[in-house]
Amino acid sequence: MPEQWRRKQQMTNGSRYVTDELARRDDLLLTASGRVKELEYRMFTTLREQCRTHVVTLANIAARVASIDVLQCFADVARSRAWTRPEMTEGDHLKAEGARHPVLETQSGFVPNDIHLNAKRRFLLITGPNMGGKSTYLRTTALLSILAQSGSFVPCKKAKLGLVDRVFTRVGASDDLRRGRSTFMMEMIEVAHILRRATSRSLVLLDEIGRGTSTFDGLSIAWSVTEDICNRIGSVGLEDEVKGLVNVHVQVAQTDGELKFLHTVADGPCDDSYGVQVAALAGLPREVVERASDLLNFLESQARGAKAGETGTPTSRDSGQASLMGYFAAAAMGHSGSQTVEVQQLSLEPGQQAVLDYLSTINADDMSPRQAQDALYRLKKMLGGE
Structure with missing residues (x-):
């Protein structure tokens, strides 16, 4: 064996040897990764120190390059998609x-x-069925205004846009369970923010406000918000009517019972909500859709015949049995005419009165899920439950 060979390992069928040169190279390979990281960090710190003396210059260069990049993107999209220059x-x-x-x-x-919005047409009330394109119309309006004031061409044939100071939107539905805020509470917080900060130069877009609560509560809130936007924020004098409000709707076509969404907006209110038809398109079972159609026809006929004192109950398509909702609806419609209804005051037991008193102190919108559960247990205990 050469003198420079040193035995490293004895095995059954032989031995392994190493030289000083091989040992040195093996050590280099084992420590290479750490030395690479050390060298990279040293180079990084050197570059960082060199750039520190030119921070302001580099920031200005980055801002200008970013502006050029945005403008180049605007130009590229405007050319490829035939966007137009707004006035x-x-x-x-x-x-x-x-x-x-x-x-x-x-x-x-x-x-x-x-x-089309102007001084005499400052508030559009858009009606129409779900999937008709109402939300898309709102978003398109907001995006056109933002793009135009950003210096971009806009996706339309011709545009004449007035400057706005802010764009406010209330679109979609979401809750905040972490803070104990319901969907309706979140909606009202956003609407309150809009009403406090919007001006006559603001663009405000609201999508179905008040839908998170009861029908009449939601309608009352939406009505009041509409008046406030048109009369106070819109700088229009408070009068008996809401000025500047125009009703428009998304158009649909119905042929042989089939509903087709045209996605076009026209003046005037929508003649129908088409809720049952949309439910059928969504894939609800045929029996459910037919039953909903029967109930809808009944409720509409009751509304038309309420003044004449007509009453009735919607019956099941199969068994002829009236539904509980039908009885409630018939009773409500029957009492809405000219008949005189004697109202009797019901006396409450002490325990029941205590429950009502406790309920009157609860603000459900401000309660967390845990607080709501505790309140439910307390009510159960007050009513004698275990």
């Missing part, structure tokens, strides 16, 4: 012909719409 004015109008949603327009079959 920006100091007026209080927003007019766009053939407006399109900048994201959804890439999908086939997208239907453009005209948008």
Whole structure:
């Protein structure tokens, strides 16, 4: 064996040897990863110290490169999608012909719409069925205004837009369970924020406010918010009517019972909500849809015949048995005419009165899930439950 060979390991069938050179190279390989990281960090700290003396210059360069990048993107999209240059004015109008949603327009079959707002047409009340395109119309209006004031062309044939100081939106539904806030509470917080901060130069978009509570509560809130936006925020004098409000709707076509969404916006109110038809399109069982249609026809006929004192109950399509809701509806409609209904005051037991007194102190919208559970247990105990 050469003298420079040193035995490293004895095995059954032989031995392993190593030289000084091999040992040195093996050590280099084992420590290479750590030395690479050390070298990288040293180079990084050196570069950092060199850049520290040019922070202001580098920040200005980055900002200008970012601006160039945004403008280049605006130009590229405007050219490839045939966007148009908007006319920006100091007026209080927003007019766009053939407006399109900048994201959804890439999908086939997208239907453009005209948008027209001015001093006499400052508030559009949009009605129509679900899936008709109401929310898309709202979002398109907001995005056109934001894009135009950002210096971009806009997706439409022609646009004349007045400058706005803010864009407020209340769209979608979500809760905040961590803070114990319901969907309705979150909605009201956002609406309150809008009403406190919006001005006559603001663009406000509200999507189905008040839907998180009862029908009459929601209608009352939506009505009051509409009046406040038109009369106070819109700088219109308080009078007997709400000025500047125009009713528009998304159009649909119905042929042989089939519903087709046209996704076009036209003046005037919607003649029907088409809720049952939309439910059928969503895949509800045929029996459920037919029953809903029967109930709808009954409730509408009761509403039309209430003044004449007509009453009735909707019966089951199969068994002829009246539903509980039918009895309630018939009773309510029957008492809405000219008949005189004697109202009797019911006496309550002490325990029942205590429950009512406790319920009157509860604010359900401000309760966390845990607090609601505790209140439920307390009510059960007050009523004699275990």
